Amino acid sequence: MASREYGQFCGLARAMEMIGERWSVLIIRNLLIGAQRFTDLHRGLPAIPTNVLSARLKQLEEAGLATRRALPHPERAVVYELTDFGRDLEPALIALGRWGARTLAEPRPGEVVTAESIAMSFRTTFQPEAAVGVTAGYELRMGDFTFRLQITDGALAVGIGPHPSPDLVIERLTGFPIRELITGGKTPDEVLRDGSVRTEGDPALLGRFVEMFRF
Amino acid sequence: MASREYGQFCGLARAMEMIGERWSVLIIRNLLIGAQRFTDLHRGLPAIPTNVLSARLKQLEEAGLATRRALPHPERAVVYELTDFGRDLEPALIALGRWGARTLAEPRPGEVVTAESIAMSFRTTFQPEAAVGVTAGYELRMGDFTFRLQITDGALAVGIGPHPSPDLVIERLTGFPIRELITGGKTPDEVLRDGSVRTEGDPALLGRFVEMFRF
DNA sequence: CCGAATCCTGGTAGATACTG
DNA sequence: CAGTATCTACCAGGATTCGG
Numbered sequence: 001m002a003s004r005e006y007g008q009f010c011g012l013a014r015a016m017e018m019i020g021e022r023w024s025v026l027i028i029r030n031l032l033i034g035a036q037r038f039t040d041l042h043r044g045l046p047a048i049p050t051n052v053l054s055a056r057l058k059q060l061e062e063a064g065l066a067t068r069r070a071l072p073h074p075e076r077a078v079v080y081e082l083t084d085f086g087r088d089l090e091p092a093l094i095a096l097g098r099w100g101a102r103t104l105a106e107p108r109p110g111e112v113v114t115a116e117s118i119a120m121s122f123r124t125t126f127q128p129e130a131a132v133g134v135t136a137g138y139e140l141r142m143g144d145f146t147f148r149l150q151i152t153d154g155a156l157a158v159g160i161g162p163h164p165s166p167d168l169v170i171e172r173l174t175g176f177p178i179r180e181l182i183t184g185g186k187t188p189d190e191v192l193r194d195g196s197v198r199t200e201g202d203p204a205l206l207g208r209f210v211e212m213f214r215f
Numbered sequence: 216m217a218s219r220e221y222g223q224f225c226g227l228a229r230a231m232e233m234i235g236e237r238w239s240v241l242i243i244r245n246l247l248i249g250a251q252r253f254t255d256l257h258r259g260l261p262a263i264p265t266n267v268l269s270a271r272l273k274q275l276e277e278a279g280l281a282t283r284r285a286l287p288h289p290e291r292a293v294v295y296e297l298t299d300f301g302r303d304l305e306p307a308l309i310a311l312g313r314w315g316a317r318t319l320a321e322p323r324p325g326e327v328v329t330a331e332s333i334a335m336s337f338r339t340t341f342q343p344e345a346a347v348g349v350t351a352g353y354e355l356r357m358g359d360f361t362f363r364l365q366i367t368d369g370a371l372a373v374g375i376g377p378h379p380s381p382d383l384v385i386e387r388l389t390g391f392p393i394r395e396l397i398t399g400g401k402t403p404d405e406v407l408r409d410g411s412v413r414t415e416g417d418p419a420l421l422g423r424f425v426e427m428f429r430f
Numbered sequence: 431c432c433g434a435a436t437c438c439t440g441g442t443a444g445a446t447a448c449t450g
Numbered sequence: 451c452a453g454t455a456t457c458t459a460c461c462a463g464g465a466t467t468c469g470g
Binding site: 438 | 451452453454455456457458459460461462463464465466467468469470
């Protein structure tokens with residue numbers, strides 16, 4: 001038996017052979033946002049050594065989860081992108097992230113919060129059954145980060161950066177109002193009245209937001 | 216930052232810190248069947264070094280996923296068992312196993328098929344929406360292994376060993392008829408007529424079986 | 431500056447032997 | 451039965467270097 005295999009004819013064992021090494025699932029999490037350059041990935045995973053990032057990308061490519069592509073001319077850059085096969089891991093990563101999030105209390109000393117980890121938290125808290133038939137675009141402005149959440153016919157797409165045509169913009173002014181909305185710590189009325197958020201657009205969509213994103 | 220952490224405030228990163236090391240998820244997969252002794256785990260994971268199994272069990276216990284318990288007197292033995300927290304990983308493991316199973320073609324040279332990996336495959340192929348309201352007990356006899364699948368009000372429980380009061384017994388006689396039923400390679404009528412399976416009990420439950428277990 | 435490759439160190443896993 | 455001990459080999463972490 002080759003040394004990095006599990007010696008079992010089992011789907012779960014095969015999955016762990018492909019993504020079980022250190023950093024792999026976090027790289028995939030970040031690629032779920034979209035194509036990324038080596039440097040983007042390194043920025044989003046500041047603690048990964050560059051040689052390990054390099055090795056993992058090569059492995060993910062060999063396993064058919066990601067592709068490496070050189071952008072056409074003026075943009076001479078290399079981007080990494082998930083294949084359909086790699087993207088099919090999303091439900092499993094959401095389930096894992098939801099399980100792990102139960103242990104999140106406070107950031108540990110030295111821990112960072114990245115845009116990609118916040119984007120993942122929108123995926124893990126999304127409640128498809130509360131979004132059936134919904135189509136709406138949200139822009140969330142949270143200090144340094146802005147996210148676009150597009151729900152199209154009940155399906156969620158998460159992006160980093162402004163939304164081109166949001167139905168509702170939710171802007172954080174103070175504290176952590178969006179986390180409080182999602183955990184149920186505060187109601188939409190409360191965060192509007194205490195001045196921790198400001199909205200632009202259809203105000204009814206804030207109530208819909210807390211129905212669709214719950215933890 | 217401690218060396219085995221990811222330095223990110225993220226549920227997925229926390230999950231990988233707890234179960235991301237080699238062998239951990241396969242140990243959890245085997246514990247999903249029920250309490251197991253050290254030797255049971257080693258039998259179900261023949262390729263794991265005993266020192267690594269020992270270390271992983273200690274870690275799982277420290278992380279609150281499993282407990283170590285000495286059985287009362289005459290049975291002087293130690294069993295390991297998942298906590299509720301550990302058992303909550305089941306949906307994530309099912310999603311991962313389902314994803315990985317897409318790459319399963321033939322066993323690689325030297326690979327073994329264990330009872331626990333087959334039990335996992337029943338979990339990954341189970342279709343809850345096809346089992347809504349169903350209550351039925353199956354006993355599956357597949358050569359060396361026998362499994363009990365109890366569906367109670369749409370919820371599946373998988374065990375290794377005979378079913379105390381099966382509504383239908385499905386016995387493999389030749390080939391891989393149960394896999395063929397689940398993948399759609401053969402219909403219930405076909406496997407009955409070609410003599411690859413024999414059943415005892417309510418024959419209608421064989422049709423129900425292929426509706427509830429699909430890949 | 432981007433995307434690595436190289437080198438070194440220390441820690442983790444694999445293999446096997448051994449013990450209460 | 452349920453592990454521990456020991457040794458080796460490999461992998462990850464960290465820093466530096468290098469070609470396009």
